[in-house]
Amino acid sequence: DAGVTQSPTHLIKTRGQQVTLRCSPKSGHDTVSWYQQALGQGPQFIFQYYEEEERQRGNFPDRFSGHQFPNYSSELNVNALLLGDSALYLCASRQTGGETQYFGPGTRLLVL
Amino acid sequence: AQSVTQPDIHITVSEGASLELRCNYSYGATPYLFWYVQSPGQGLQLLLKYFSGDTLVQGIKGFEAEFKRSQSSFNLRKPSVHWSDAAEYFCAESGAGSYQLTFGKGTKLSVIP
Numbered sequence: 724d725a726g727v728t729q730s731p732t733h734l735i736k737t738r739g740q741q742v743t744l745r746c747s748p749k750s751g752h753d754t755v756s757w758y759q760q761a762l763g764q765g766p767q768f769i770f771q772y773y774e775e776e777e778r779q780r781g782n783f784p785d786r787f788s789g790h791q792f793p794n795y796s797s798e799l800n801v802n803a804l805l806l807g808d809s810a811l812y813l814c815a816s817r818q819t820g821g822e823t824q825y826f827g828p829g830t831r832l833l834v835l
Numbered sequence: 836a837q838s839v840t841q842p843d844i845h846i847t848v849s850e851g852a853s854l855e856l857r858c859n860y861s862y863g864a865t866p867y868l869f870w871y872v873q874s875p876g877q878g879l880q881l882l883l884k885y886f887s888g889d890t891l892v893q894g895i896k897g898f899e900a901e902f903k904r905s906q907s908s909f910n911l912r913k914p915s916v917h918w919s920d921a922a923e924y925f926c927a928e929s930g931a932g933s934y935q936l937t938f939g940k941g942t943k944l945s946v947i948p
């Protein structure tokens with residue numbers, strides 16, 4: 724049973740560029756959340772997708788956007804990258820009605 | 836706003852010694868509480884969770900945690916630490932129906948052989 728997978732594992736971008744990160748949820752899961760984990764910090768909630776719509780959003784600017792596809796996979800897009808966007812981006816999935824979120828290995832983004 | 840406090844940034848214990856990692860939550864009603872572990876460069880692995888019922892919950896790898904409403908705490912314990920337990924540990928909470936996890940800043944555990 725495959726867990727949550729994310730791609731790419733690492734990414735280097737320059738300020739002002741745009742980036743797309745991808746996530747495939749655990750089998751049987753239909754809800755995907757994204758978190759940002761800065762160095763030395765706990766993860767912070769960005770947003771959650773269910774039925775291809777954004778359902779909840781944390782305190783992140785509109786530069787952060789997402790998408791969920793019919794197969795439940797998801798993308799996180801960040802526009803106009805800032806140095807402060809450098810972080811580990813974690814995807815988590817859960818089943819509808821389930822309270823437990825399972826995390827992927829993350830994508831480490833470095834903005835130069 | 837919800838907040839989770841992990842008072843200890845870094846803890847060092849000897850292999851075989853007992854361990855307690857502290858966590859205080861802020862959610863007023865019955866929170867959903869979680870402990871996750873993160874090895875260097877890795878994602879988060881769920882150790883255990885509390886939703887309701889028995890206040891002492893058992894998790895994987897020999898970990899347990901106790902929910903104490905009077906102290907707003909959910910401390911993680913292990914009777915005998917192994918060198919492989921060295922990692923960063925995160926406590927998290929969510930409100931019922933929210934599904935948005937709020938994490939503490941984490942406690943880094945070092946284990947002396």
